[in-house]
Amino acid sequence: MRVRHVPGAATGHVRRLCLRHRTLAAVTGGVLAIVPACAAVIGAGSWAATASTIHSDNVALVGGYDPKNPLVQQIGVDGSLPNAPTPSPLPADELPNGPLGIPVTALAAYRKAADILIAEQPGCHIDWALIASIGRIESNHARGGFVDAKGNTLEPILGPQLNGAGPFAAIPDTDGGKFDGDTVWDRAVGPTQFIPSTWAGYASDGNGDGESNPNNIFDAALGTGRYLCSGGLDLSKPDQLRAAVFRYNNSDTYVNTVLIWAEAYRTGVLPTPDSKVPIGAPNAAAAPPPASVPPPPVPSTPPGSVTPPPSSSLPPSNSSSSSSKPPTTSSKPPQCPTATVTETIPTPTTNPSTSTSPSAPPTTCSSPTTTTTTTTVPSTSGSTPPT
Numbered sequence: 001m002r003v004r005h006v007p008g009a010a011t012g013h014v015r016r017l018c019l020r021h022r023t024l025a026a027v028t029g030g031v032l033a034i035v036p037a038c039a040a041v042i043g044a045g046s047w048a049a050t051a052s053t054i055h056s057d058n059v060a061l062v063g064g065y066d067p068k069n070p071l072v073q074q075i076g077v078d079g080s081l082p083n084a085p086t087p088s089p090l091p092a093d094e095l096p097n098g099p100l101g102i103p104v105t106a107l108a109a110y111r112k113a114a115d116i117l118i119a120e121q122p123g124c125h126i127d128w129a130l131i132a133s134i135g136r137i138e139s140n141h142a143r144g145g146f147v148d149a150k151g152n153t154l155e156p157i158l159g160p161q162l163n164g165a166g167p168f169a170a171i172p173d174t175d176g177g178k179f180d181g182d183t184v185w186d187r188a189v190g191p192t193q194f195i196p197s198t199w200a201g202y203a204s205d206g207n208g209d210g211e212s213n214p215n216n217i218f219d220a221a222l223g224t225g226r227y228l229c230s231g232g233l234d235l236s237k238p239d240q241l242r243a244a245v246f247r248y249n250n251s252d253t254y255v256n257t258v259l260i261w262a263e264a265y266r267t268g269v270l271p272t273p274d275s276k277v278p279i280g281a282p283n284a285a286a287a288p289p290p291a292s293v294p295p296p297p298v299p300s301t302p303p304g305s306v307t308p309p310p311s312s313s314l315p316p317s318n319s320s321s322s323s324s325k326p327p328t329t330s331s332k333p334p335q336c337p338t339a340t341v342t343e344t345i346p347t348p349t350t351n352p353s354t355s356t357s358p359s360a361p362p363t364t365c366s367s368p369t370t371t372t373t374t375t376t377v378p379s380t381s382g383s384t385p386p387t
Contacts (some may be wrong), residue, residue: 075169076249077227078138078188079162079195087252094137094257096264101272103145106135106191106217113206113221117229124229125236131221131228132269133262134248135191142191142217144279145272151207151217155278156181159188162195171195179214190214192224202227224248 074082102110107128114128135141139157146154163185164170171186175196180187186195194202194214204226205211206218213219228235228244235241245255 074247074250075171076251077195077198078159078193078249079168079171079186080249080251081167081169082250083167083253085252087256090253090257090260096261099270100264100268101270102132102136102265103141103274104271105145105147105151105274106141106221107132107269107271109151109206109217109221110135112218113225116206116222117225120226121229123232123234125234126225126229127262127266129262129265130235130241130245130258131225132265133258134224134245135217135221136261137254137257138193139191140279143275144277145274146276146278147217147274150209151219152213153191153215153217156215157190157193159193159195161185161187171197174200190220191217192220194220194223198227199223202230 076082110128110132113131114126117124117126132141142153143155143157148154158180160166160168161182161184162168162171173183173196174186177183179189179196179199186197188195189199190213192214196214199212199214202223203212203214204219204222206220206222207216211219212223214223228248231247233240233244235244242255242259245258248258249255
């Protein structure tokens with residue numbers, strides 16, 4: 001038996017079913033309409049949430065503080081805590097003044113780092129002057145270019161222990177003392193003062209020697225540039241430029257100082273030789289210490305004292321003769337000040353040999369400021385000397 005297909009039969013069955021169960025048809029149609037809309041909303045919400053999370057993880061803080069969570073304070077690259085949002089006035093020694101010199105090795109490191117970043121992240125628009133400004137503020141260009149031929153610092157450049165004291169966070173050791181030599185607490189290291197935990201995320205090889213060392217000026221400069229460019233920031237825009245520097249150090253005064261020096265470097269710099277000694281403070285001259293001056297001789301008698309008068313039992317302290325011999329008169333009078341103290345004493349008649357002539361000067365100058373002239377007054381035996 002052949003089954004004959006009648007066109008429109010299925011459609012008629014559906015139509016009759018819908019007429020009998022109108023409520024079921026309405027519910028089914030509503031569900032079919034809502035499902036795609038819900039799927040679209042869920043997808044959009046998920047995308048928005050994902051984008052927001054990524055954005056907040058990478059974008060810099062606005063004004064030094066997270067606008068979405070003011071209680072969260074961003075720690076600077078060197079482990080410093082945020083300063084107050086009100087900027088402090090810049091000290092005079094932090095403003096550009098005079099020839100803007102940069103040691104040749106440091107300048108080469110800044111320029112090379114900028115060239116690498118222009119190729120890696122062209123949308124960042126970073127330039128060497130911004131990296132140089134941070135290098136100057138953090139370490140005075142590696143202590144005035146006190147580096148070897150590869151750019152390694154010739155002595156460690158270390159920040160304070162990050163033990164929570166003062167304006168610094170408490171960060172226990174994260175590198176086993178590899179970079180900072182401290183196995184208890186972390187310390188900022190190198191020309192751009194990375195703490196080891198931050199360096200781990202931005203370690204760079206700026207001189208192509210196969211090592212990533214924050215104590216190398218080439219590596220540190222490239223790591224600094226990558227940190228500033230992270231999060232997809234465009235440093236050609238003033239607001240994003242400030243945000244990038246805020247991430248480096250959460251201080252309004254710091255940001256202002258960095259931007260002022262970067263703009264000054266863009267107007268021209270003077271390459272200077274690498275220093276043979278570490279220069280800590282900006283514009284400090286490497287001068288030898290002053291020659292030591294021997295102290296003056298100490299006089300035997302304190303200045304201003306009076307030489308005791310001679311007596312029959314005790315000779316003058318500056319005479320080597322016995323009490324029975326008169327003091328020897330020097331042929332050359334000593335060069336002493338002219339201040340004179342006159343003292344009158346009685347001379348016993350029993351020992352006339354101990355009297356001192358008024359015109360005889362002392363053999364040596366025991367005091368640089370006072371001489372004594374003794375005038376003798378004869379007295380009779382048994383009489384009481386004048387008071």
